[in-house]
Amino acid sequence: MTDAASYWTAVILAGGRGHRLGDVEKARLPLHGRSLLDHLLLQLPTQVPVIVVGPEVQTLRPVTFVVEQPRYGGPVAGLAAALPLVNTPRFALLATDMPRAGAVILELIGLLNDEDEVLMPLDASGHRQQLCSALRTEAARSAIRQLATTTDVSMRDFMALLRVREWQLTPEQSLLLQDVDTPEDLQRLEAER
Numbered sequence: 192m193t194d195a196a197s198y199w200t201a202v203i204l205a206g207g208r209g210h211r212l213g214d215v216e217k218a219r220l221p222l223h224g225r226s227l228l229d230h231l232l233l234q235l236p237t238q239v240p241v242i243v244v245g246p247e248v249q250t251l252r253p254v255t256f257v258v259e260q261p262r263y264g265g266p267v268a269g270l271a272a273a274l275p276l277v278n279t280p281r282f283a284l285l286a287t288d289m290p291r292a293g294a295v296i297l298e299l300i301g302l303l304n305d306e307d308e309v310l311m312p313l314d315a316s317g318h319r320q321q322l323c324s325a326l327r328t329e330a331a332r333s334a335i336r337q338l339a340t341t342t343d344v345s346m347r348d349f350m351a352l353l354r355v356r357e358w359q360l361t362p363e364q365s366l367l368l369q370d371v372d373t374p375e376d377l378q379r380l381e382a383e384r
Contacts, residue, residue, distance in 0.1 A: 198279055198280060198281060199239060199279050199280075199281040199282055199283060199300050199325075200239065200240045200241070200242060200277045200278070200279045200281075200282040200283070200328075201235050201239055201240070201241045201242070201282065201283045201285060201296075202242050202244065202270065202273045202274075202277065202282050202283065202284050202285065203228070203231060203232075203241065203242070203243045203244065203254075203285045203286070203287055204244050204245070204266050204269045204270070204284070204285070204286050204287065204322065205228060205243050205244060205245030205248075205286075205287035206244050206245035206246070206258065206259055206262070206263065206269050225251075226248065226250075227287050227288060227290045228243065228248060228250060228287045228290075229250060229251045230290035230291070231285060231287060231289070231290050231291075231292065231293060232250060232251060232252050232254065233251065233252075233293075234291070234292070234293020234294065234297075235293055235296075235297075236297075237252065240255070240278070240279070241253075241254040241255065242254070242255045242256075242257060242273045242276050242277065243255070243256050243257075243287075244256075244257055244258070244259055244269035244270070244272055244273050245258065245269075245287070246258065255276060257272045257273055257276060258272065259271070259272040260272065261342060264341065264342040264343065265341070265342060265343045265344060265345070266286075266322070266345075266346045267335075267338070267341045267344040267345070267346060267348075267349045268341040268342050268343075268344070270284065270331070270335070270341075270349070271335050271341040274328070274331060274332055274335060277328050279328065280327065280328055280329070281300060281303055281325060281326065281327060281328060282325075282326055282328055282331070283296045283299070283300055283323075283324070283325055283326075284321075284322060284323070284324045284325075284326055285322060285323055286322035286323070286370065288370040289322065289323055289367075289368050289369070289370045291366075291367040291368075291369075292323045292367060292368055294364075294367060295312060295323055295360065295364055295367055295368060296323055296325065299312065299323070299324065299325040299358065300325045302325070302358065303325040303326075303327070306354075307325075307327065307354070307356050308326065308327050308330035308331075308353040308354040308355070309324055309325070309326050309327075309330070309350060309353045309354065309355040309356065310324065310325040310326075310355075310356050310358055311324040311325075311350070311355050311356070311357055311358065312324070312357070312358050312359075312360045312364070312368070313357050313358065313359050313360060314360050314365040314368060315360060315361070315362045315365040316365075319350075319357065320360075320368050321346045321347065321350055322346065323368055324350075326353070330353055330354070331353070334349060334352035334353050335349075337352055338352075
């Protein structure tokens, strides 16, 4: 893995509605006394710039906040809002509801090679984990430009415009990407110490 952390940026999508959690902003959800967002931020190197797409919340480290237009326009609209602020050749695409994804994304960023446009993990069940991927910035910008609109575009449709290399996670790594979509998910993570 490269030691040049300054060559990448973290883009964290945190702007969803959180319907299944009672319309709570996921970035603010507490887990072991810290927000989900802070759990994720603490796993990233301090020299890596972080752009959070979503409403401003207090964080344990400096980040740049941006809001997608229109608000709640979906993950691709969020990415489109963040990309103009990315000043590095690579970036990590993350979701605030995967608070333990840091170790996986650090490995992916280090494995992203010059031929890759996207390096995307496959979990133990074979599902693509699109919101824990490493991407080439210019390739992502080019794909955004190909879209007539970014509003309500699925991440799957966006990724279809890019050359994706898949990377198989171990069962242990797959556990790190379990997301928080329901109160039961949050209780499960709270029970894990």
